[in-house]
Structure formats: C-alpha cells, structure tokens
Amino acid sequence: QVTVVESGGDLVQAGGSLRLSCTASGFRFDAAAMGWFRQAPGKEREGVACINTLGGNINSDSVKGRFTISRDNAKNTLYLQMNSLNPADTAMYYCVAYPKPSCGIAWYRTSGVQTWGQGTQVTVSS
8 A cells, every 4th residue: 555644844933943744655665756735724736846866856945945855765765854944834735656766847737636645734933
C-alpha cells in the first residue's frame, strides 16, 4: 500500500520555526519527486515546494527564503523546514508524491500529484 504520513504540525508564534516530516512507504521513494502543498480555510490548495530525486528543489514565491524542502532517501523521509512563520502560513500541510523523478514546470498543480497524505495542521498565532 502506497502511503505518505505527515507529522510535526503544531501551534507556533509568529516569527517561530517548525519542521514537518513525511514518511513514505509502499513505493520507491528515491525514484519519485516529492512535495508539500497547503490549504488554508476557505482557500484553494496551493503548492509550497517540490524536490526531485537529485535534490533540486522549487519553492513557491510566498515561502521563498523562509521554507526549505529536503529529503533523506535512506530513511524514506521528506522534510519541510519552516522559518520566520507568520499567520498567513496557517494551513493544513500535505505531503505528496509525484509519479515521476522530476518536479516539472507544473509541480504546483494538484492534478499532477499521485499520492496525498492526510495532512498536518500548522497554526501561527500573531
């Protein structure tokens, strides 16, 4: 069974940091691009970051310079280090797996994602 399970969401004050983790199983983790999406209440789900199998990554403009995506293929684990958090970052964060090794120019589209996690809640208080 193909699964990705997120952890690490929490309530944090503005300016703080969090690290999300995602553990994958049931597929070749080292052969798949991985990513993070988020969805705030009343808003559409948006792509946050993507990392390919070689470690190259893309971030959305809204998190560039603050969030860092990384992966540990030996542990089948994806990470999202989030710094300088602000209330606008409050959302459910989802780990995703793509059916290919590269992110591609349309990585931010939900239609390109093969596997979704259940999500982990991040809440940033002002």
